[in-house]
Amino acid sequence: MDTTLLLQALTNGLLIGMVYALISVGLTLIFGLMEIVNFAHGEFLMLAMYAAFWASVLLNLDPMVSLPLTVGGLALLGLVTYRGIIAQILNAPMLAQIFATFGLGLFLRGLAQYLWSPNFRTIERPWLGQISGGTVNLGGVFLGVPQIAAAILAGVAFAALYLFISRTRIGLALQAVAEDKSTAELMGIDSHRMFALGWVLGGACVGVAGAVLASFYPITPTVGILFALIAYIVVALGGFGSVPGALVAGLLVGLVQEASPILFGVPTTYKYAVVFALYLVVVLIRPQGLFGRF
């Protein structure tokens, strides 16, 4: 087996895994808070990528420049989704909650197809793709600059979220609501505001992820499906509601996905199948996931 090839695959895995972790942490945060799965999470990501695309086409802004706009827009989308839809169905049966977010996802996907066509889009000459010709050579391992930047920015966003949750008073209140909403209210915490904040943070996370992916990943109305599927696996693997779990599981999924063609000779087209197999194994052995809640 070629070590350089393996090293290459492992590094690629870590880079994309960090983005997976960031996408997943938004999902797990919302679930940890209110036991609702956002089945439109992938479509949020898709919208973030289109936001970066249209900012580049219409405003001539590079995805790195429009990043704050994308993040702000997605945070707002999270807020609107919570206030407009989720807050209305908080006490509804689980099936109704599933259909609400699932339906939102379908709607957004359809809307994107209608407005922007199902065609693949790519951003022309993104800045990151031009730095040192778009790749760097680390002792025979070639890494894409956009991919490196994506992983770094995703890591920074993840760390910021973690520090916010664990070190600030509002973060503490989020954790209190996640553990026991009605008791947290006795401390003067408005649980609805914390829920809304969870959706804002969840939206901001996919906003960052979409903005950094847009520099190198083809954009289509259905781009969110695979990412969302992977995010659900990461969340289940890491433990529903666990922030550290999302990081570990995100990186693990990235590694497995990239390394399996080399380690097990799986055709690259089936690399996701290995990820799903890994998921099934973990669910059988440890159904609560690797970590507990945050």
Add this chain to the structure above:
Amino acid sequence: MLLEVRHIAASYDGVPALHDVSFTVDEGEVVTIIGSNGAGKTTTIRTISGQLRPDRGEILFRGTRIDGLPAHRIAEMGIAHVPEGRRLFNRLTVLQNLLVGSFTRRARAEEDAMLERVFTLFPRLKERANQRAGTLSGGEQQMLAIGRGLMLQPVILMLDEPSLGLAPMLVDEIFNTIRQIAREGMTILLVEQNVRESLELSDRAYVLQTGTTVAEGTGAELLESEMVRRAYLGL
């Protein structure tokens, strides 16, 4: 009058739990509601703190109606509810539990002083400040629940069965602590099945039977009353 509960009725999913509950708590008083299991003591406290809406009746705090307000708004006014069974945030540390307790702006202003006071009252909480709440013993958990309630800077502290499930020695300790807090000037509404101990430290008390307040008096009066002696003290 600090707190006035007027003829409240409350139910769970249409099943009545409170029929007609009335009582008052004045500034600086320790008032106890005694009653057997299922009488409606917890429901009464929950209705005051906004976890439950009364079907009928009024609750006034400093003369303003608070029934129907969301729980977090009622907490902001300084009405602290230390729930039955402690309900700590077990995944958080002791210190974090206390800091969640002083979440409101009102409480945050005096946070350092109150934290000092809580640690003086419960030195063991200071020793275990960075331990997860879930790892504390039963007695320590109750201390933390009371400490977390105090962190709100309460105008009135409502304690729901603080002695529940504790060993007799710890029960005494908890009652001594409540006495101490009362001596420092705190207004307390106490709910207890531990009738003798709680009546002894109360200024006034009410008897709650099947969701109705049926008697009231000073702690000493009720301790002497035939009805209380027979029904709750087994004499």
